[in-house]
Amino acid sequence: MAKDSLINQTVESLGCHLSWPELRGCVADKQTLLREQGILAGDDWDYNDRPTYYTAVRNLQGFVAFHLSDYQKALGFFNDVLDKDKRNINALGNMAFLHKKLCKMDKYRQYHGQLTEILALTCNAERAMAYADKAHAIRFLEHKRCFRYMRFIERAVTIGRECDGPQRAEWLFDYALALYKRDFHMLYLRQLASEALFVPEHSEWYSEERISNGFKEACRFFLEVARNSTSRDYQALSWVFLGILVNHDPEHRSIAKAFIDEPDLQDLTAEKCFEKGLEMLPEHAVLIRRVGSEYVKLGNYEKARPLLEKSLSKTRSQFVYRFRALMFLGMYERTTDKQTDQAREFLQKAIEDFTCAIEMRKYPADYSDLGYVYYLLGNIDEAISNFPHAIDSEHDHFFDPVQTHKRWAKCLDELNDQEGSRLQLEEAEKIREEILKTPLAEDHSVDFNDDFDYYSTVEKLGYVRILEDYHFVAPPPPNTKQNRTQRKYPYDFFVWHADRDSRWTEVFVHKLESEHGLLGCMEQRDFHLGRSVLNEFLRCLKESYKFVIVLTPHPSSPSCEGTVPRGEGWESYVIDQAVFEGNKCVRGHLREYILPVLLRDCNIPETLQTVNAIKCKEGQILKEQWVDLVQKLAQEV
Structure with a gap:
C-alpha cells in the first residue's frame, strides 16, 4: 500500500507539461503561444547528440x-518523443493527460500504466531527464528575473x-x-545596491562571498563539461561560457582565480576561451x-561584426539583431562628432x-x-512611446527597469516637463527598492516528497539505510519515552536541522531510538508549545549529552525575526551556542x-572544519561511522 502511494505521489510530483502549475500562467496569451510556436519550430537538434x-x-x-487546441499536432509531438525514448516520463504523462482530456480512457490507462510501471523501478x-525537461520548459516560457527552474x-x-x-x-x-544567469x-543587484539611497535589507543574497562562490561553482561545472563531454557542441560552448563568466566582471575575475590548483589554466584569458570555442566549431551559429x-x-x-553577421546568415535570431x-x-558613442552623417547612420542601423x-520576440x-x-x-516623442x-512587459530577464525610468525622465526633461521627469525618477527609486527587497526569486518552497531523489531507499553495500520507501508517504511512529536508568542528561542527543530536512531527520532520530535505545530531542517533537523558540533551543541544548547538526546546502533565505536563524546565517548562531555550551559543561572535548x-555536499562552517563530519551518500551512512556515532551518543550509566 505504501509503495502504491509512493508511486502515485511520484506521478503527481513529476507530472507533465500539461499539468504543471509552473506553466499555467503562460497559456492565456494565445498570441505569445503562437510566437513561441514559431521560435520552437526553428530548433533542429540531433537526438543522438542532445x-x-x-x-x-x-x-x-x-x-x-x-493550449492552441491543436490536439492532433500535440499528439504528434509527444509520439515523436516516445519513438525516440519509450521511457520518457514527461511524454508518457502528457499522453495520459491528453487522452483523458479527450475522454479516451483506454488510452489514458495505457499511458498512465506505463508511467507508473517505470516509476515503480529505480x-x-x-x-533526471524529466527534471531537466521541466527546468527547460519553465526557463523557456518565463523569462523572468527568477530561478524557479533551478531546483x-x-x-x-x-x-x-x-x-x-x-x-x-x-x-x-x-x-x-543556470549558475551563469544567476551570476x-x-x-546587477550589487550594482543597484551600490547606487541606492538606502541600505538594502537582504544584501547577503548578493554578498561578495556568495558572488565569488557562485562564479567558481559555475566555472567548475563548465570545465567538467569541456573536458569530459562526448558532445563537441557542449565542449566548445563550455569554453565560451568560461570566458563569458570572467567577462561579467573582468576587473576582478580571471580563469586563474577560478582554478587556483590548475597550473595549465593559469595563463588562460577570457579571449583565449572564446578562441578555443571558435577553433572547435567555427560554423556553429549559436557559438x-x-x-x-x-x-x-x-x-x-x-x-x-563578422561573427554576428555570419551567425545571422545561418539563422535569424532576436539575440543577434539585439547585439548588432x-x-x-x-x-555611434565612440564617434567624436555626433552630428556627422556616419554617426546618424549608426543610429538608424541600430533602430532597424x-x-x-522586437518583431521576433x-x-x-x-x-x-x-x-x-x-x-x-532627437525624436523625443518616439522615444517616450517605447518606454x-x-x-x-511581463518579462524582466536581462532588463534594467531602473535605467528605463531614468531614460524616460531624461526625455521628459528635454520637453521641460519637470513634474513628469520627477515622477519617473521617483518610480526608478521605487522599482530599485522593490527589486532589492526580493532580489532572486528562487523557489525555496521545498516539499519533501518532491525532493526524495536526493536519497536512496535501496540498501547500499557497507552503508546503513536511513530512509525506506514508506517513509516518503508516512512519518515514523512517535517516540514513546521509555523507562531508562537515571543518567546525567535527560537526552542522549539534541539534533538540529533545516526545515527541508525534517523527514530524513525524523527517521534518523527514530532509528537511533528504536534500534539502539537512545533518547533524542528535536524541535518539532520536544519543544514545549507556547514558549520562546530561542529559550527552548537553549534548554534542549543544556539537557542533551551530545549535539548533532545536520548540514545540507541552504537556499539562502533570509532569517526569520524572533526565531533561531534559518537563513544563510542560521548555522553560525546554532554552532556558536553549541560551542559555548560544550565548553561550559564537562562533556569531553569539543570535537566529541x-x-x-x-x-x-555543502560548505562546512568554519567552526566545524576541524571536526570529523559524518558524510552521507544519498542519505545513507557508512556502517563504521554509524557504529561510532551510536557509541558517542550513549551516556555512561
Missing part, C-alpha cells in the same frame, strides 16, 4: 499545440551524475548555465553569435536591428534601448560534543 534538449523541445511544442536516468535542473544533476550517455553532459551544462543577476556578443560588450567591434544594434549604438529583434530591453536611440536622434512597452552530519 537527447534531453531534443525531447524537451518536442514536449514543449506539444504543450503549446495543446530509474534515475529517466527521472529542477539541480535535481537532474544530483540524481543523474552516475548515468552514462550524452544526457549527463546536458544536465551538467544546463546547471552551469549575471547577482552582479559564433555568443562570442560575437561578448566582443560587443568588450567594444571590439572589428571582431564582433548594441554594436551600432556603441560605434532593434525593430527586427518582444523583450523589454529592446524597447528600452530603441527608445534611447530615438532620444539620441511603456518596456515597463509593462558537536557531531556534524553532512547529509548532502
